[in-house]
Amino acid sequence: MDPTRGIVLTALLITGAVMVVSGPLVPQVDFTSRDVAPADGQPRINATIQQPPVGSFTFTRGGYGTDVYYLEAPTAEIRIDSISGSPLVLYEIDLYTLNRSLSTVTFLDARTADGTISLAFDAPAIESDQLQSDSYPATVRILTRADNRTTVLYNTSVTVSVRDS
Amino acid sequence: MISPLVERLDPLARRLRRSVGRLGTALFGDLYGVVLFLTALAVYFLVWRVEFFINDNWVIANTLLAVADGHLYIDGIAYGNPSGAQPGMHVVDGRLYGRNYGQVVLALPAYWLLEALLVVVDFRILLIGLHGVVLLALGVYVGRLAGREVQGAACGAVSGVGLLFVNTALATGLDPAWTALAALQLTTMVAAGMLGVVLYRTFRYLGQRRTGIVIGLIAGLASPIGFWATIPKRHVFTALAGVGILYAFLRSRGGGVSLRDARRYRMLAYAIVALTAWINAAEALLLLIVLAPLDLLTARVGSPRDVAWPAGAFLVALVPFLLTNLLVAGNPMEPANLWPSYRGVEPVLLGDPSGVPGNGGTPTPGGTPTPGTPAGTPTTPGETQTPASGPGPGGVTPTGGGGFSIVDVSAVLASLGVAFDQFLGPITRGLDVALGDPERLEHIFVRSGGLGLRRAAYQGVDMTLLESTPILGALLAVPVVVLRRIVAFISGESSFSVFRSGDSSFLRVALTPARQTDLLAVGTAVVFSLFYIPRLPLHVQVTVRYLLPVVPLLLYAVGRLGAFQRAIDRGFGAFLWSYAGVVLVGTQVLLAWVVLNDLRLGEAVQLHAVVNLLGGVLLVWIAIPERWLPGGGTRGARSWHASVGGVLVGVVAGLTTAFVLLAAWSYFVVDLNFALPLVERLSEAITIQT
Numbered sequence: 001m002d003p004t005r006g007i008v009l010t011a012l013l014i015t016g017a018v019m020v021v022s023g024p025l026v027p028q029v030d031f032t033s034r035d036v037a038p039a040d041g042q043p044r045i046n047a048t049i050q051q052p053p054v055g056s057f058t059f060t061r062g063g064y065g066t067d068v069y070y071l072e073a074p075t076a077e078i079r080i081d082s083i084s085g086s087p088l089v090l091y092e093i094d095l096y097t098l099n100r101s102l103s104t105v106t107f108l109d110a111r112t113a114d115g116t117i118s119l120a121f122d123a124p125a126i127e128s129d130q131l132q133s134d135s136y137p138a139t140v141r142i143l144t145r146a147d148n149r150t151t152v153l154y155n156t157s158v159t160v161s162v163r164d165s
Numbered sequence: 166m167i168s169p170l171v172e173r174l175d176p177l178a179r180r181l182r183r184s185v186g187r188l189g190t191a192l193f194g195d196l197y198g199v200v201l202f203l204t205a206l207a208v209y210f211l212v213w214r215v216e217f218f219i220n221d222n223w224v225i226a227n228t229l230l231a232v233a234d235g236h237l238y239i240d241g242i243a244y245g246n247p248s249g250a251q252p253g254m255h256v257v258d259g260r261l262y263g264r265n266y267g268q269v270v271l272a273l274p275a276y277w278l279l280e281a282l283l284v285v286v287d288f289r290i291l292l293i294g295l296h297g298v299v300l301l302a303l304g305v306y307v308g309r310l311a312g313r314e315v316q317g318a319a320c321g322a323v324s325g326v327g328l329l330f331v332n333t334a335l336a337t338g339l340d341p342a343w344t345a346l347a348a349l350q351l352t353t354m355v356a357a358g359m360l361g362v363v364l365y366r367t368f369r370y371l372g373q374r375r376t377g378i379v380i381g382l383i384a385g386l387a388s389p390i391g392f393w394a395t396i397p398k399r400h401v402f403t404a405l406a407g408v409g410i411l412y413a414f415l416r417s418r419g420g421g422v423s424l425r426d427a428r429r430y431r432m433l434a435y436a437i438v439a440l441t442a443w444i445n446a447a448e449a450l451l452l453l454i455v456l457a458p459l460d461l462l463t464a465r466v467g468s469p470r471d472v473a474w475p476a477g478a479f480l481v482a483l484v485p486f487l488l489t490n491l492l493v494a495g496n497p498m499e500p501a502n503l504w505p506s507y508r509g510v511e512p513v514l515l516g517d518p519s520g521v522p523g524n525g526g527t528p529t530p531g532g533t534p535t536p537g538t539p540a541g542t543p544t545t546p547g548e549t550q551t552p553a554s555g556p557g558p559g560g561v562t563p564t565g566g567g568g569f570s571i572v573d574v575s576a577v578l579a580s581l582g583v584a585f586d587q588f589l590g591p592i593t594r595g596l597d598v599a600l601g602d603p604e605r606l607e608h609i610f611v612r613s614g615g616l617g618l619r620r621a622a623y624q625g626v627d628m629t630l631l632e633s634t635p636i637l638g639a640l641l642a643v644p645v646v647v648l649r650r651i652v653a654f655i656s657g658e659s660s661f662s663v664f665r666s667g668d669s670s671f672l673r674v675a676l677t678p679a680r681q682t683d684l685l686a687v688g689t690a691v692v693f694s695l696f697y698i699p700r701l702p703l704h705v706q707v708t709v710r711y712l713l714p715v716v717p718l719l720l721y722a723v724g725r726l727g728a729f730q731r732a733i734d735r736g737f738g739a740f741l742w743s744y745a746g747v748v749l750v751g752t753q754v755l756l757a758w759v760v761l762n763d764l765r766l767g768e769a770v771q772l773h774a775v776v777n778l779l780g781g782v783l784l785v786w787i788a789i790p791e792r793w794l795p796g797g798g799t800r801g802a803r804s805w806h807a808s809v810g811g812v813l814v815g816v817v818a819g820l821t822t823a824f825v826l827l828a829a830w831s832y833f834v835v836d837l838n839f840a841l842p843l844v845e846r847l848s849e850a851i852t853i854q855t
Contacts, residue, residue, distance in 0.1 A: 004314045008305060011322035015297050015329055022290035022333070023283075032289050032338040063764070064771035065612075122854045125767055 043085030043146035045108065049154045050116050051077035053140060057093070057160040059131060068125035071102055071160065076119045076142055078153060083108060087146035091119045094139040095160065098130060135161040192359075194366040196310050197378055201365055203303040205358040205385035205394070208822075210296040212829035213350060213395045213840040215343050220245060222346070222397055224253040228263025229345045233276050237493055238262055240514075243342065250509025257493055257504050259514050264501035265399050266489050267443025268349075271356075272397070276348035289339040292347070292840040293332040300325035328843065335842035347840075349397035357394035360405045360717055361385030367412045368724055370419060371679055375737050379814065380724040382744075384408075384717050387818035389633045389708035391825035400713035403448045406441040407689060407714045410434045410456060411721060414685050418463070418678035428471065431460065432478035439482035443489065446500035448714065450588055451696055455688040463681045496573065499580040588696075595695030609701045609709060613774060626707055626767055626833075631781055632774035633708035633824075634716050635817050638781025639723045642788030646728065649790065683725060690718040707770075707833075728787040729814075735804055736811020743812040747819025748826075755823050756831060759853060766855045769832050773824045780817040786810060 022031045055074035062068045073093060092103035102123035119142065142154040193199045217223060223245025231239045238260040245251050255262045263269070282291050301321040308317010361381035368377030384390055393401050416422060417430035438456060442449035464471060487497035494504055507513070598605055613629045631637055697711040723729055733740060755776075759769045787810040794802045830844065834852045839845040 004305070004308075004318045007315070007318040007322045008301065011301050011326050012298070014326050015294050015301075018329060018333060019282075019286040019290055019294040022287035023285045024287075025285055030287075031333050032287060032336045062768045062771075064768050064775055066765075066767040066771045068767050070765050120854075124855050125765065 043087040045083050045087040045089075045144045045146050045151075046081040047078045047083075047089070047144055047151075047153060048081065049076070049142065050079040051075075051118075052154055052156075053091075053119075053121070053142070057138065057140070057158045059126070059136075059160055059162040061128070061164050062125060066125070067128050069128060069131055069162065070125050071121070071123055073121035073140070075121070076154070077116050078119065078142065079116045080108070085109075085146065087144055089117075089119060090141070090143050090145060091121055092141045092143070093121070093123075093158075093160070094141065095136050096139065097136055098126075100126065100130075102126070131162055133162070135159050193362055194369060196306055197369075197374070198362045198365055198381075199306045200303065200310060201378065201381045201385065202358045202362050203299055203306060204382070205361055205391075206354060207296070207299050207303055208386055208391070208826075209354040209357065209394045210292075210299065210840060211844055212391075212826060213292075213354070214829065214835065214838050215292075215339060215347055215350070215840055216836045216838040217244070217346070218396045218833070218835060219398070221252045222349070223251045224263045225265055225269060225397055226345045226349060227251075227254075228266065229269045229272055229276060229349060231263065232266070232269050233273060233345070237266070237489065244346065246509075248509045249507060249513065251507075254507040255493075255501060255504035256507040256511050256513055259512060261507055261513050262493050262501070262504060265444050266501065267440060267485065268352075268397070268399055268402050270443070270485070271402070272349045272352040275351045275355075276345060279344050279348050279351075283341055283344065287338075288341045288344070288347075289336045289842070290333060292339070293329055293336065293842070296332075296841060297325035297329040300328065328841075332842050335846060337842060339838075346397070350395050353397045353401050354394050356405045357390050357401050358385060360390060360401070360408055363405070363408045363412050364717060364721060364724070367408070367415060367682075367721065370412075370415060373724065373730055376724045376730045376733050379733050379737075379740060379818075380720050383636055383818050383821075384720050386825065387636065387744075387821040388716050388720065389710065389713055390716060391822065392633075392708055392828060393710060393713060395829075398710065399445050399448070400710050402444050403441055403452075404714040404717050406437050406444075406449075406452065408717045408721070409437045410452060410689075411682060411686055411718070413437065414456065414460065415678055415682040418681055420678070428474050431464075431475045434460070435475045435479035436482035439479045439486065442483060442500070443486040446486070446502065446584070447588060447696070448693075450584070451692050452689060455685060455692050459681065459685050459688065496576050496580055498577045498584065500584075503580060503583065591697070591699050592692070592695045594699040595697070598698045599695060605702070606698075609698065609712075612778065613702070613771070626770045627702060628708055628770060628774045628777075630709050630712055630715070632777050633821075634719070635777035635781030635821060636723060636784070636814065637716075637719050638778075638784040638817070639726060639729050639787060639814070640719065641782065641785040642726055642728050645785065645788035646726070679725070683722070686718045686721045690715045690722075693718075707828075726787070728810075732787045732807050732810025732814060735807030736809070736814075739808045739811030740815040740818075743815030744819045744822075745815075747816050748822050751816075751819050752823040752826055755820075756827055756851060759827075759831065760851065764853060766832055766853065769827075769853060773820070773827075777817070777820055777824070780813075780820055783813055784817060786813055 018031075020026065021029050053074040053076040057071070057073050059069040060072050062070055071093060073091075076091060078089065086107060086109045089106045089108060090103055091106075092101060094101040104119065104122045106117070106119060108117075136159070138158050138160050140154070140156050140158050141152060143150055143152045145151075189199060193202060217226075224239075226244045227239050227242055230241070230243055231237065234240075239249070239254075239262065242249050242251075249261050253264045255264065279288075279291070286294070301318075304317045304319070304321015304324065305314070306317070308314045308320070311317065361384045364384050365377040365381030368374070368380060371377075385394075390401060390404060413430045413434035417427045417434065422430070434456060438449055438452045441452060460475070461472070486500070490499050490501075491497045493501075608629065610630045611632075613627055613632060693715050694712060701709065701711060703711070755773070758764075759772065764772060789806075791802050791806045794806055830848045831851045831853055834848060837845055837848060837852075839848060
């Protein structure tokens with residue numbers, strides 16, 4: 001047989017075999033068993049602040065002619081004492097004089113079972129024409145939400161300064 | 166054991182191979198076309214995310230499920246906002262309808278194929294396996310092109326099967342509920358791949374094979390087409406229609422074509438326009454108002470019979486569009502974008518209508534009223550403009566026992582009027598902007614950042630046309646060339662001709678088939694731009710996606726530049742090496758810069774914008790006359806000039822491909838739901854902050 005055809009047929013046979021074995025015809029084999037199992041149980045979380053977000057909160061102008069400002073905030077750490085289901089953690093900075101609230105949501109599940117997790121603040125930019133003053137008062141909150149139950153872990157007032165460089 | 170079986174099947178296999186070969190030639194032209202297509206497809210798999218990038222796609226996926234079920238109305242919301250209040254959702258007679266029905270019907274074969282394969286194959290492994298088969302085929306055809314069949318097949322087999330194993334080892338489950346979206350995405354990928362092939366074939370027909378390969382490659386992988394190839398919006402399809410018409414138009418006028426074939430190609434061009442209307446009526450009209458006058462003015466024969474054939478093809482191909490409108494709105498001339506928008510408050514019926522079994526979703530002859538809908542269904546327009554004079558739904562519902570005998574003629578005329586209003590309005594406004602607002606033009610076409618963006622301020626992620634397709638910088642050569650030609654013409658040295666051509670008389674030059682095709686490309690690009698300028702700059706465009714159909718037309722213009730063709734002809738190797746180098750190494754350098762400097766999404770996009778812009782401007786090099794170089798006029802200077810040109814084109818194309826890859830892997834990451842698990846792992850490691 002022509003070697004090219006042999007190679008092609010062999011490759012196709014292997015591919016076909018892997019595909020068929022993966023499917024419902026061969027229920028004993030499951031290549032995708034590494035699925036993230038849906039977290040069981042009612043969403044519930046018990047957490048405390050380990051490392052509060054202390055440091056500078058700034059609006060920093062984006063580079064490369066972006067003409068937007070990014071809100072930069074210190075990273076926080078929370079300690080999870082118990083968890084079930086898939087609750088979420090919210091790191092929120094409420095700029096009430098701007099009528100804007102920026103936040104980062106972290107979804108948790110059983111894999112983040114215990115120990116501490118760090119929460120980096122990562123939120124969309126804000127348009128430059130929205131910022132008129134040099135600084136803005138803000139409320140920083142870190143809270144957990146599970147099954148419509150919100151627990152505030154941290155709540156403080158800060159001043160966000162606008163940096164142009 | 167396999168061999169004897171194969172020998173037995175040989176006659177059958179030969180016959181099959183012959184028909185496959187014929188089909189392949191019809192679609193791809195030749196082996197280069199096949200390789201271009203497979204290369205594009207192989208790369209699209211790497212950036213394929215089975216998730217919604219833009220919420221406009223919800224309604225398209227829901228429409229596909231409806232049409233696959235055998236009806237036009239949407240009776241279940243499988244994707245997106247469960248209330249059904251989604252961008253592009255329409256409500257007529259208490260029924261929800263989607264849009265882009267032509268695009269949806271194109272995706273049906275892929276949907277059925279996926280559904281059929283899912284009976285025996287796991288969804289994730291199916292996508293992985295498909296990628297492996299594409300790689301195998303690519304190896305085989307590259308090998309055949311290079312005259313090294315065995316090595317090519319071996320490379321394809323090793324990479325295809327190897328990645329199959331690696332990806333399978335990393336595989337996680339993929340919910341089969343995504344099938345409709347995946348089918349739409351696959352279809353869009355195929356369309357994007359074909360777009361490059363059609364451009365290649367256009368240049369091959371003009372005797373410029375190398376230019377065709379380069380432009381075809383750039384269109385598929387180094388232009389915004391690559392960015393939108395895995396995002397099933399209409400733009401890739403209407404862009405494909407644009408180049409399809411261009412190719413058919415050229416072939417209908419080319420030398421060595423029998424009158425009968427010429428007529429067939431003309432019919433094809435008009436049929437494409439008509440089918441485009443089924444996807445988006447306004448864009449089809451844009452294509453038609455340039456094609457029709459140009460075609461009639463330059464046709465080889467102008468007898469009534471020669472007009473009748475294309476007109477007939479147009480009308481026949483328009484039937485699906487007219488029928489869809491008739492079935493939904495009761496008015497064949499009222500396309501989807503004129504149907505009332507659904508805002509989630511109007512009473513609608515989801516689930517099967519009772520008492521209308523097997524009705525297939527069409528309004529029942531005999532005027533069966535849709536249950537639960539008052540006669541005066543609210544028709545308040547949402548973001549789309551509904552004609553004030555438009556028919557109230559129900560008013561023109563077909564009556565009588567036998568079909569759609571009664572169509573309200575005045576309503577048809579009214580919607581025609583509205584269509585033209587909606588159509589000519591933007592074009593005149595576009596002209597106003599083009600002539601009176603240079604700053605806005607700059608934000609659309611040249612530089613997006615740094616100048617106090619207007620509506621486009623969001624995140625700074627919206628690039629201009631030149632920033633997203635920097636290869637168009639080669640068009641900077643046009644004024645230079647024109648100037649040189651004028652000087653030469655005045656001094657009596659040469660005739661006037663911007664583009665390369667063997668013809669010497671101005672009149673004949675103006676009338677060559679290639680020139681007529683140039684006019685079609687430029688005319689369509691201008692009309693498209695004028696139509697959309699009043700709405701631009703706009704957010705979530707990323708690459709001025711409204712102007713996506715303009716991109717391949719302008720790439721055609723680039724390829725038509727004599728200076729570009731010379732650079733590619735003599736610097737083809739330089740192009741290939743620099744392109745491969747920049748894609749393989751430059752992508753990593755850019756990524757390293759973005760990650761090490763902790764750039765945010767908007768900054769990363771604007772970094773690409775600035776780099777692309779610089780690269781694009783450098784392309785003016787190809788227009789610099791060789792004799793200005795040291796040692797000018799000699800063979801050495803010529804090849805040096807061309808090599809630098811080839812390198813520049815390769816670098817600029819490579820930078821654009823780098824954006825296509827990094828945008829998917831690192832910048833615009835939504836849910837990390839890549840088709841290929843290996844890519845997902847990579848992306849996990851390099852996703853940047855928003």
